[in-house]
Amino acid sequence: MTRNKKITIEELNELLKELKDKLLIVEGKNDKKALKSLGLKNIIAIDGRPLYEVVENINTTKEIVILTDFDKKGREIEKRLRYLLQKYKKRTNSRLRGKTMSLGKNQIEDLANLDSQIAFKEVDVHVKVSANVDKVSDKSADKRKRSNRET
Numbered sequence: 001m002t003r004n005k006k007i008t009i010e011e012l013n014e015l016l017k018e019l020k021d022k023l024l025i026v027e028g029k030n031d032k033k034a035l036k037s038l039g040l041k042n043i044i045a046i047d048g049r050p051l052y053e054v055v056e057n058i059n060t061t062k063e064i065v066i067l068t069d070f071d072k073k074g075r076e077i078e079k080r081l082r083y084l085l086q087k088y089k090k091r092t093n094s095r096l097r098g099k100t101m102s103l104g105k106n107q108i109e110d111l112a113n114l115d116s117q118i119a120f121k122e123v124d125v126h127v128k129v130s131a132n133v134d135k136v137s138d139k140s141a142d143k144r145k146r147s148n149r150e151t
Contacts, residue, residue, distance in 0.1 A: 024065050025044050060090075
């Protein structure tokens with residue numbers, strides 16, 4: 001299922017700001033690399049390890065956000081991880097997972113491209129606006145020429 005939701009750079013920056021001080025758990029190295037490219041730290045990649053091993057090695061009081069992919073397999077991993085983390089009395093933040101899901105990407109590694117896509121769209125909008133301003137100024141120059149005609 002593909003969701004097409006337009007997101008602003010402000011929404012992305014707000015999300016990144018909220019994720020910045022959390023411990024993030026992702027499925028693999030590419031997911032970790034993508035989040036690091038967005039300026040996030042404190043990322044643990046499961047990388048095929050048993051989930052109980054991942055949870056046992058977490059030694060933090062920070063809130064944990066499980067950012068496994070949003071496909072069927074990723075949702076199953078998220079459920080099992082959440083259960084294990086609660087068993088070990090670790091705080092999880094499902095709201096930020098949902099907020100990340102709302103960006104319309106199915107895989108975490110796709111988030112790295114969002115920043116450049118949004119910036120490109122904003123530049124594109126700026127170009128269109130400046131083109132319209134040029135047309136307006138040309139019309140006013142035409143009016144001045146007409147008003148200076150001899151009758």
